[in-house]
Amino acid sequence: xxxxxxxxxxxxxxxxxxxxxxxxxxxxxxxxxxxxxxxxxxxxxxxxxxxxxxxxxxxxxxxxxxxxxxxxxxxxxxxxxxxxxxxxxxxxxxxxxxxxxxxxxxxxxxxxxxxxxxxxxxxxxxxxxxxxxxxxxxxxxxxxxxxxxxxxxxxxxxxxxxxxxxxxxxxxxxxxxxxxxxxxxxxxxxxxxxxxxxxxxxxxxxxxxxxxxxxxxxxxxxxxxxxxxxxxxxxxxxxxxxxxxxxxxxxxxxxxxxxxxxxxxxxxxxxxxxxxxxxxxxxxxxxxxxxxxxxxxxxxxxxxxxx
Numbered sequence: 191x192x193x194x195x196x197x198x199x200x201x202x203x204x205x206x207x208x209x210x211x212x213x214x215x216x217x218x219x220x221x222x223x224x225x226x227x228x229x230x231x232x233x234x235x236x237x238x239x240x241x242x243x244x245x246x247x248x249x250x251x252x253x254x255x256x257x258x259x260x261x262x263x264x265x266x267x268x269x270x271x272x273x274x275x276x277x278x279x280x281x282x283x284x285x286x287x288x289x290x291x292x293x294x295x296x297x298x299x300x301x302x303x304x305x306x307x308x309x310x311x312x313x314x315x316x317x318x319x320x321x322x323x324x325x326x327x328x329x330x331x332x333x334x335x336x337x338x339x340x341x342x343x344x345x346x347x348x349x350x351x352x353x354x355x356x357x358x359x360x361x362x363x364x365x366x367x368x369x370x371x372x373x374x375x376x377x378x379x380x381x382x383x384x385x386x387x388x389x390x391x392x393x394x395x396x397x398x399x400x401x402x403x404x405x406x407x408x409x410x411x412x413x414x415x416x417x418x419x420x421x422x423x424x425x426x427x428x429x430x431x432x433x434x435x436x437x438x439x440x441x442x443x444x445x446x447x448x449x450x451x452x453x454x455x456x457x458x459x460x461x462x463x464x465x466x467x468x469x470x471x472x473x474x475x476x477x478x479x480x481x482x483x484x485x486x487x488x489x490x491x492x493x494x495x496x497x
Contacts, residue, residue: 191247194227195226196253220302249304251304255285255468268314276487287331312485314485319471319475331485335389336476337389338389341364342364371386394408415479423445452479461473
């Protein structure tokens with residue numbers, strides 16, 4: 191059985207292959223028989239899907255950031271109904287899901303971590319939304335958020351060169367001109383909030399935006415999404431909250447509203463930016479729900495946020 195290392199062909203400006211290939215021998219020594227994949231050719235993708243369906247691999251390791259996770263999830267794991275364990279080797283701008291799982295950033299140490307990891311059935315988020323008149327749906331592993339954070343993700347994704355401070359810089363730049371949007375959010379029973387807000391996050395994982403611990407109480411297998419909503423506030427009040435969020439100490443901030451649930455609906459007066467695992471889109475309406483124990487993740491049970 192082989193370990194599939196799925197590389198984002200566009201990561202590091204297309205240089206990821208050469209970067210990770212330097213570690214090929216180390217990865218084989220730790221993980222055993224490995225196969226690299228990062229092609230965009232239709233024939234290669236067709237063959238890979240057949241190999242996945244036929245059980246050629248015993249685990250999939252995403253090599254890249256949160257966007258690579260999202261791509262594999264929506265194009266392979268869910269459409270093919272795969273039940274093989276999944277994990278992420280964090281080589282990306284944010285790699286925030288790996289921060290939640292405490293996966294080492296060093297390639298060799300991350301491979302050792304994966305080797306010792308255990309398989310746990312964890313939750314997935316799902317968004318059903320409309321954009322450009324078309325009905326869409328996307329699954330997310332970590333966090334989906336609307337508003338300021340969606341605008342930030344859109345800006346970061348346009349930058350050719352990205353680094354550790356990209357999300358923080360983009361947040362500050364966006365905040366200088368961003369106008370809070372009017373929105374309404376409800377669950378199955380009632381309206382939870384109606385008014386202007388900076389952002390609302392639906393969290394399966396705990397961290398987004400390059401290290402912001404937006405949902406410190408979120409669990410990966412509890413069957414719920416943690417809702418974190420930041421109401422319209424003054425610029426300086428928001429900055430104070432932004433400082434607190436890196437330590438997960440913002441939940442008592444007067445502009446923050448929290449809730450938990452397995453289903454939410456969100457409405458905006460006009461199309462706004464939103465993001466799923468860092469991948470940005472636009473919409474004016476969305477249904478957000480949790481799918482309990484939908485994916486097999488490799489993780490450290492002692493450190494991962496589990497029930």
